[in-house]
Amino acid sequence: MDTSKTKGIKHISSAEYISRFVNTYSTAQFKNAMVQVYDYQNHSKFLKTPTTLFRPDYNYVIYLKSGFIKKQLGTEMKCIEAPAVVFVGAGHVVGMNEVSADPEGTIVVFENDLLNEILSRQDLLKxxxxxxxxxxxxxTSPYIGALSDLLLHEYQENKPDIQIITPLLQAMFQKLLSLSDRHFVLSQSHLIALRFKELVYRNFVQEKSVSYYAREMAITENYLNRCSNQILNKSAKKFIIEVTVLQSRILLQDMGKHVAEIANELNFDDPAYFARIFKKVTGISPSDYKKQILNNL
Incomplete structure (x- = not known):
């Protein structure tokens, strides 16, 4: 997974996640290990939602047996109903907006080194x-649930055995790959769209024109737009704007910063223009968004 640190977007470790978003009296089960497995029902009881947006420096998978979650995944808010599995890669922008009462399931947290051992690059992207x-x-839900239960049981041992955990995790991934069409081959359009996303996350503060990214990739703007629409379901320009607004939402979480300062940080000459773009994407003004955050503290 891509762990390059985009300026201004907070990367946090799994330990930081626990300290920031989970009430302290529930952290006794936390272990700073290569693989961590938690009962999601117990975890959600102590989760302080909505969380601020952040970029984990770890990977995790949520198996949702029952209930629902509303979760920010990149530029989109997703309402995910059980039974389902959600994958989040290190460096991806995420946040949790809402969790249903008493959801059932498991959350598995793991580092890049282990992930690269058990999955190919193409399977990781899938x-x-x-x-x-x-x-x-x-x-399929009971199948994934059984593997999740075995992972949780082993993790709760006094000395969890990574030689047992790794094949269980690999079996889960292989089953999920089969459900997501393991024979699917990434097309050139997929590769271009993924490369475009990576470039935007690295350069959007200074570069907001489609022409810049087309030049960097040595393709035409029309071809880039075609790939973006096909794979990301939006134009290249819209994706750049949404990423910029997503970053601004992260910066707006700093109560000590004025909207004009944030507009300047994002390389907007006119704060009013920034405010119009923000409202067009989110439906509310930057000032009202800050008030929402303050009310949720």
């Missing part, structure tokens, strides 16, 4: 970038 939400059914 699960974490192309198809990060997999819907399950009455037949």
């Amino acid at each position: 699960l974490f970038d192309i198809n990060p939400i997999i819907k399950l059914n009455k037949k």
Whole structure:
């Protein structure tokens, strides 16, 4: 997974996640290990929602057996109903807006080194970038649930055995790959769209024109737009704007910064123009967004 640190977007470790978003009296089960497995029902009881947006420096998978979650995945807010599995890669922008009462499931947290051992690069892209939400059914959910229960049971041992955990995790991923069409081959359009996303996350503060990214990739603007519309379901320009607004939402979480300062940080000459773009994407003004955050503190 891409762990390059985009300026201004906070990267946090799994330990930081626990300290920031989970009430402290529930952290006794936390272990700073290569793989961590938690009961999602217990975890959600202590989760302080909505969370601020952040970029984890770890990967995680949520198996949702029952209930629902409303989760920010990149530029989009997703309402995910059980049974389902959600993949989040290190460096992706995420946040949790809402969790239903008493959801059932498991959350598995793991580092890049382990992930690279058990999945190919193409399979990583399929699960974490192309198809990060997999819907399950009455037949497949118990299968994934059984593997999740075994992972949780082993993790709760006094000395969890990574030699047991790794094959269980690999079996889960292989099953989920089969559900997401493991024979699917990434097309040139997929590769271009994914490369475009990576470039935008790295350069959007200074570069907001489609022409810049087309030049960097040595393709025409029309071809870039065609790939973006086909794979990302939006034009290249719209994606750049949405990423910029997403970053501004992160910066707006700093109560000490004025909207004009944030507009300047994002390289907007006119704060009013920034405010119009923000409202067009989110439906509210930057000032009202700051008030919402303050009310949720």
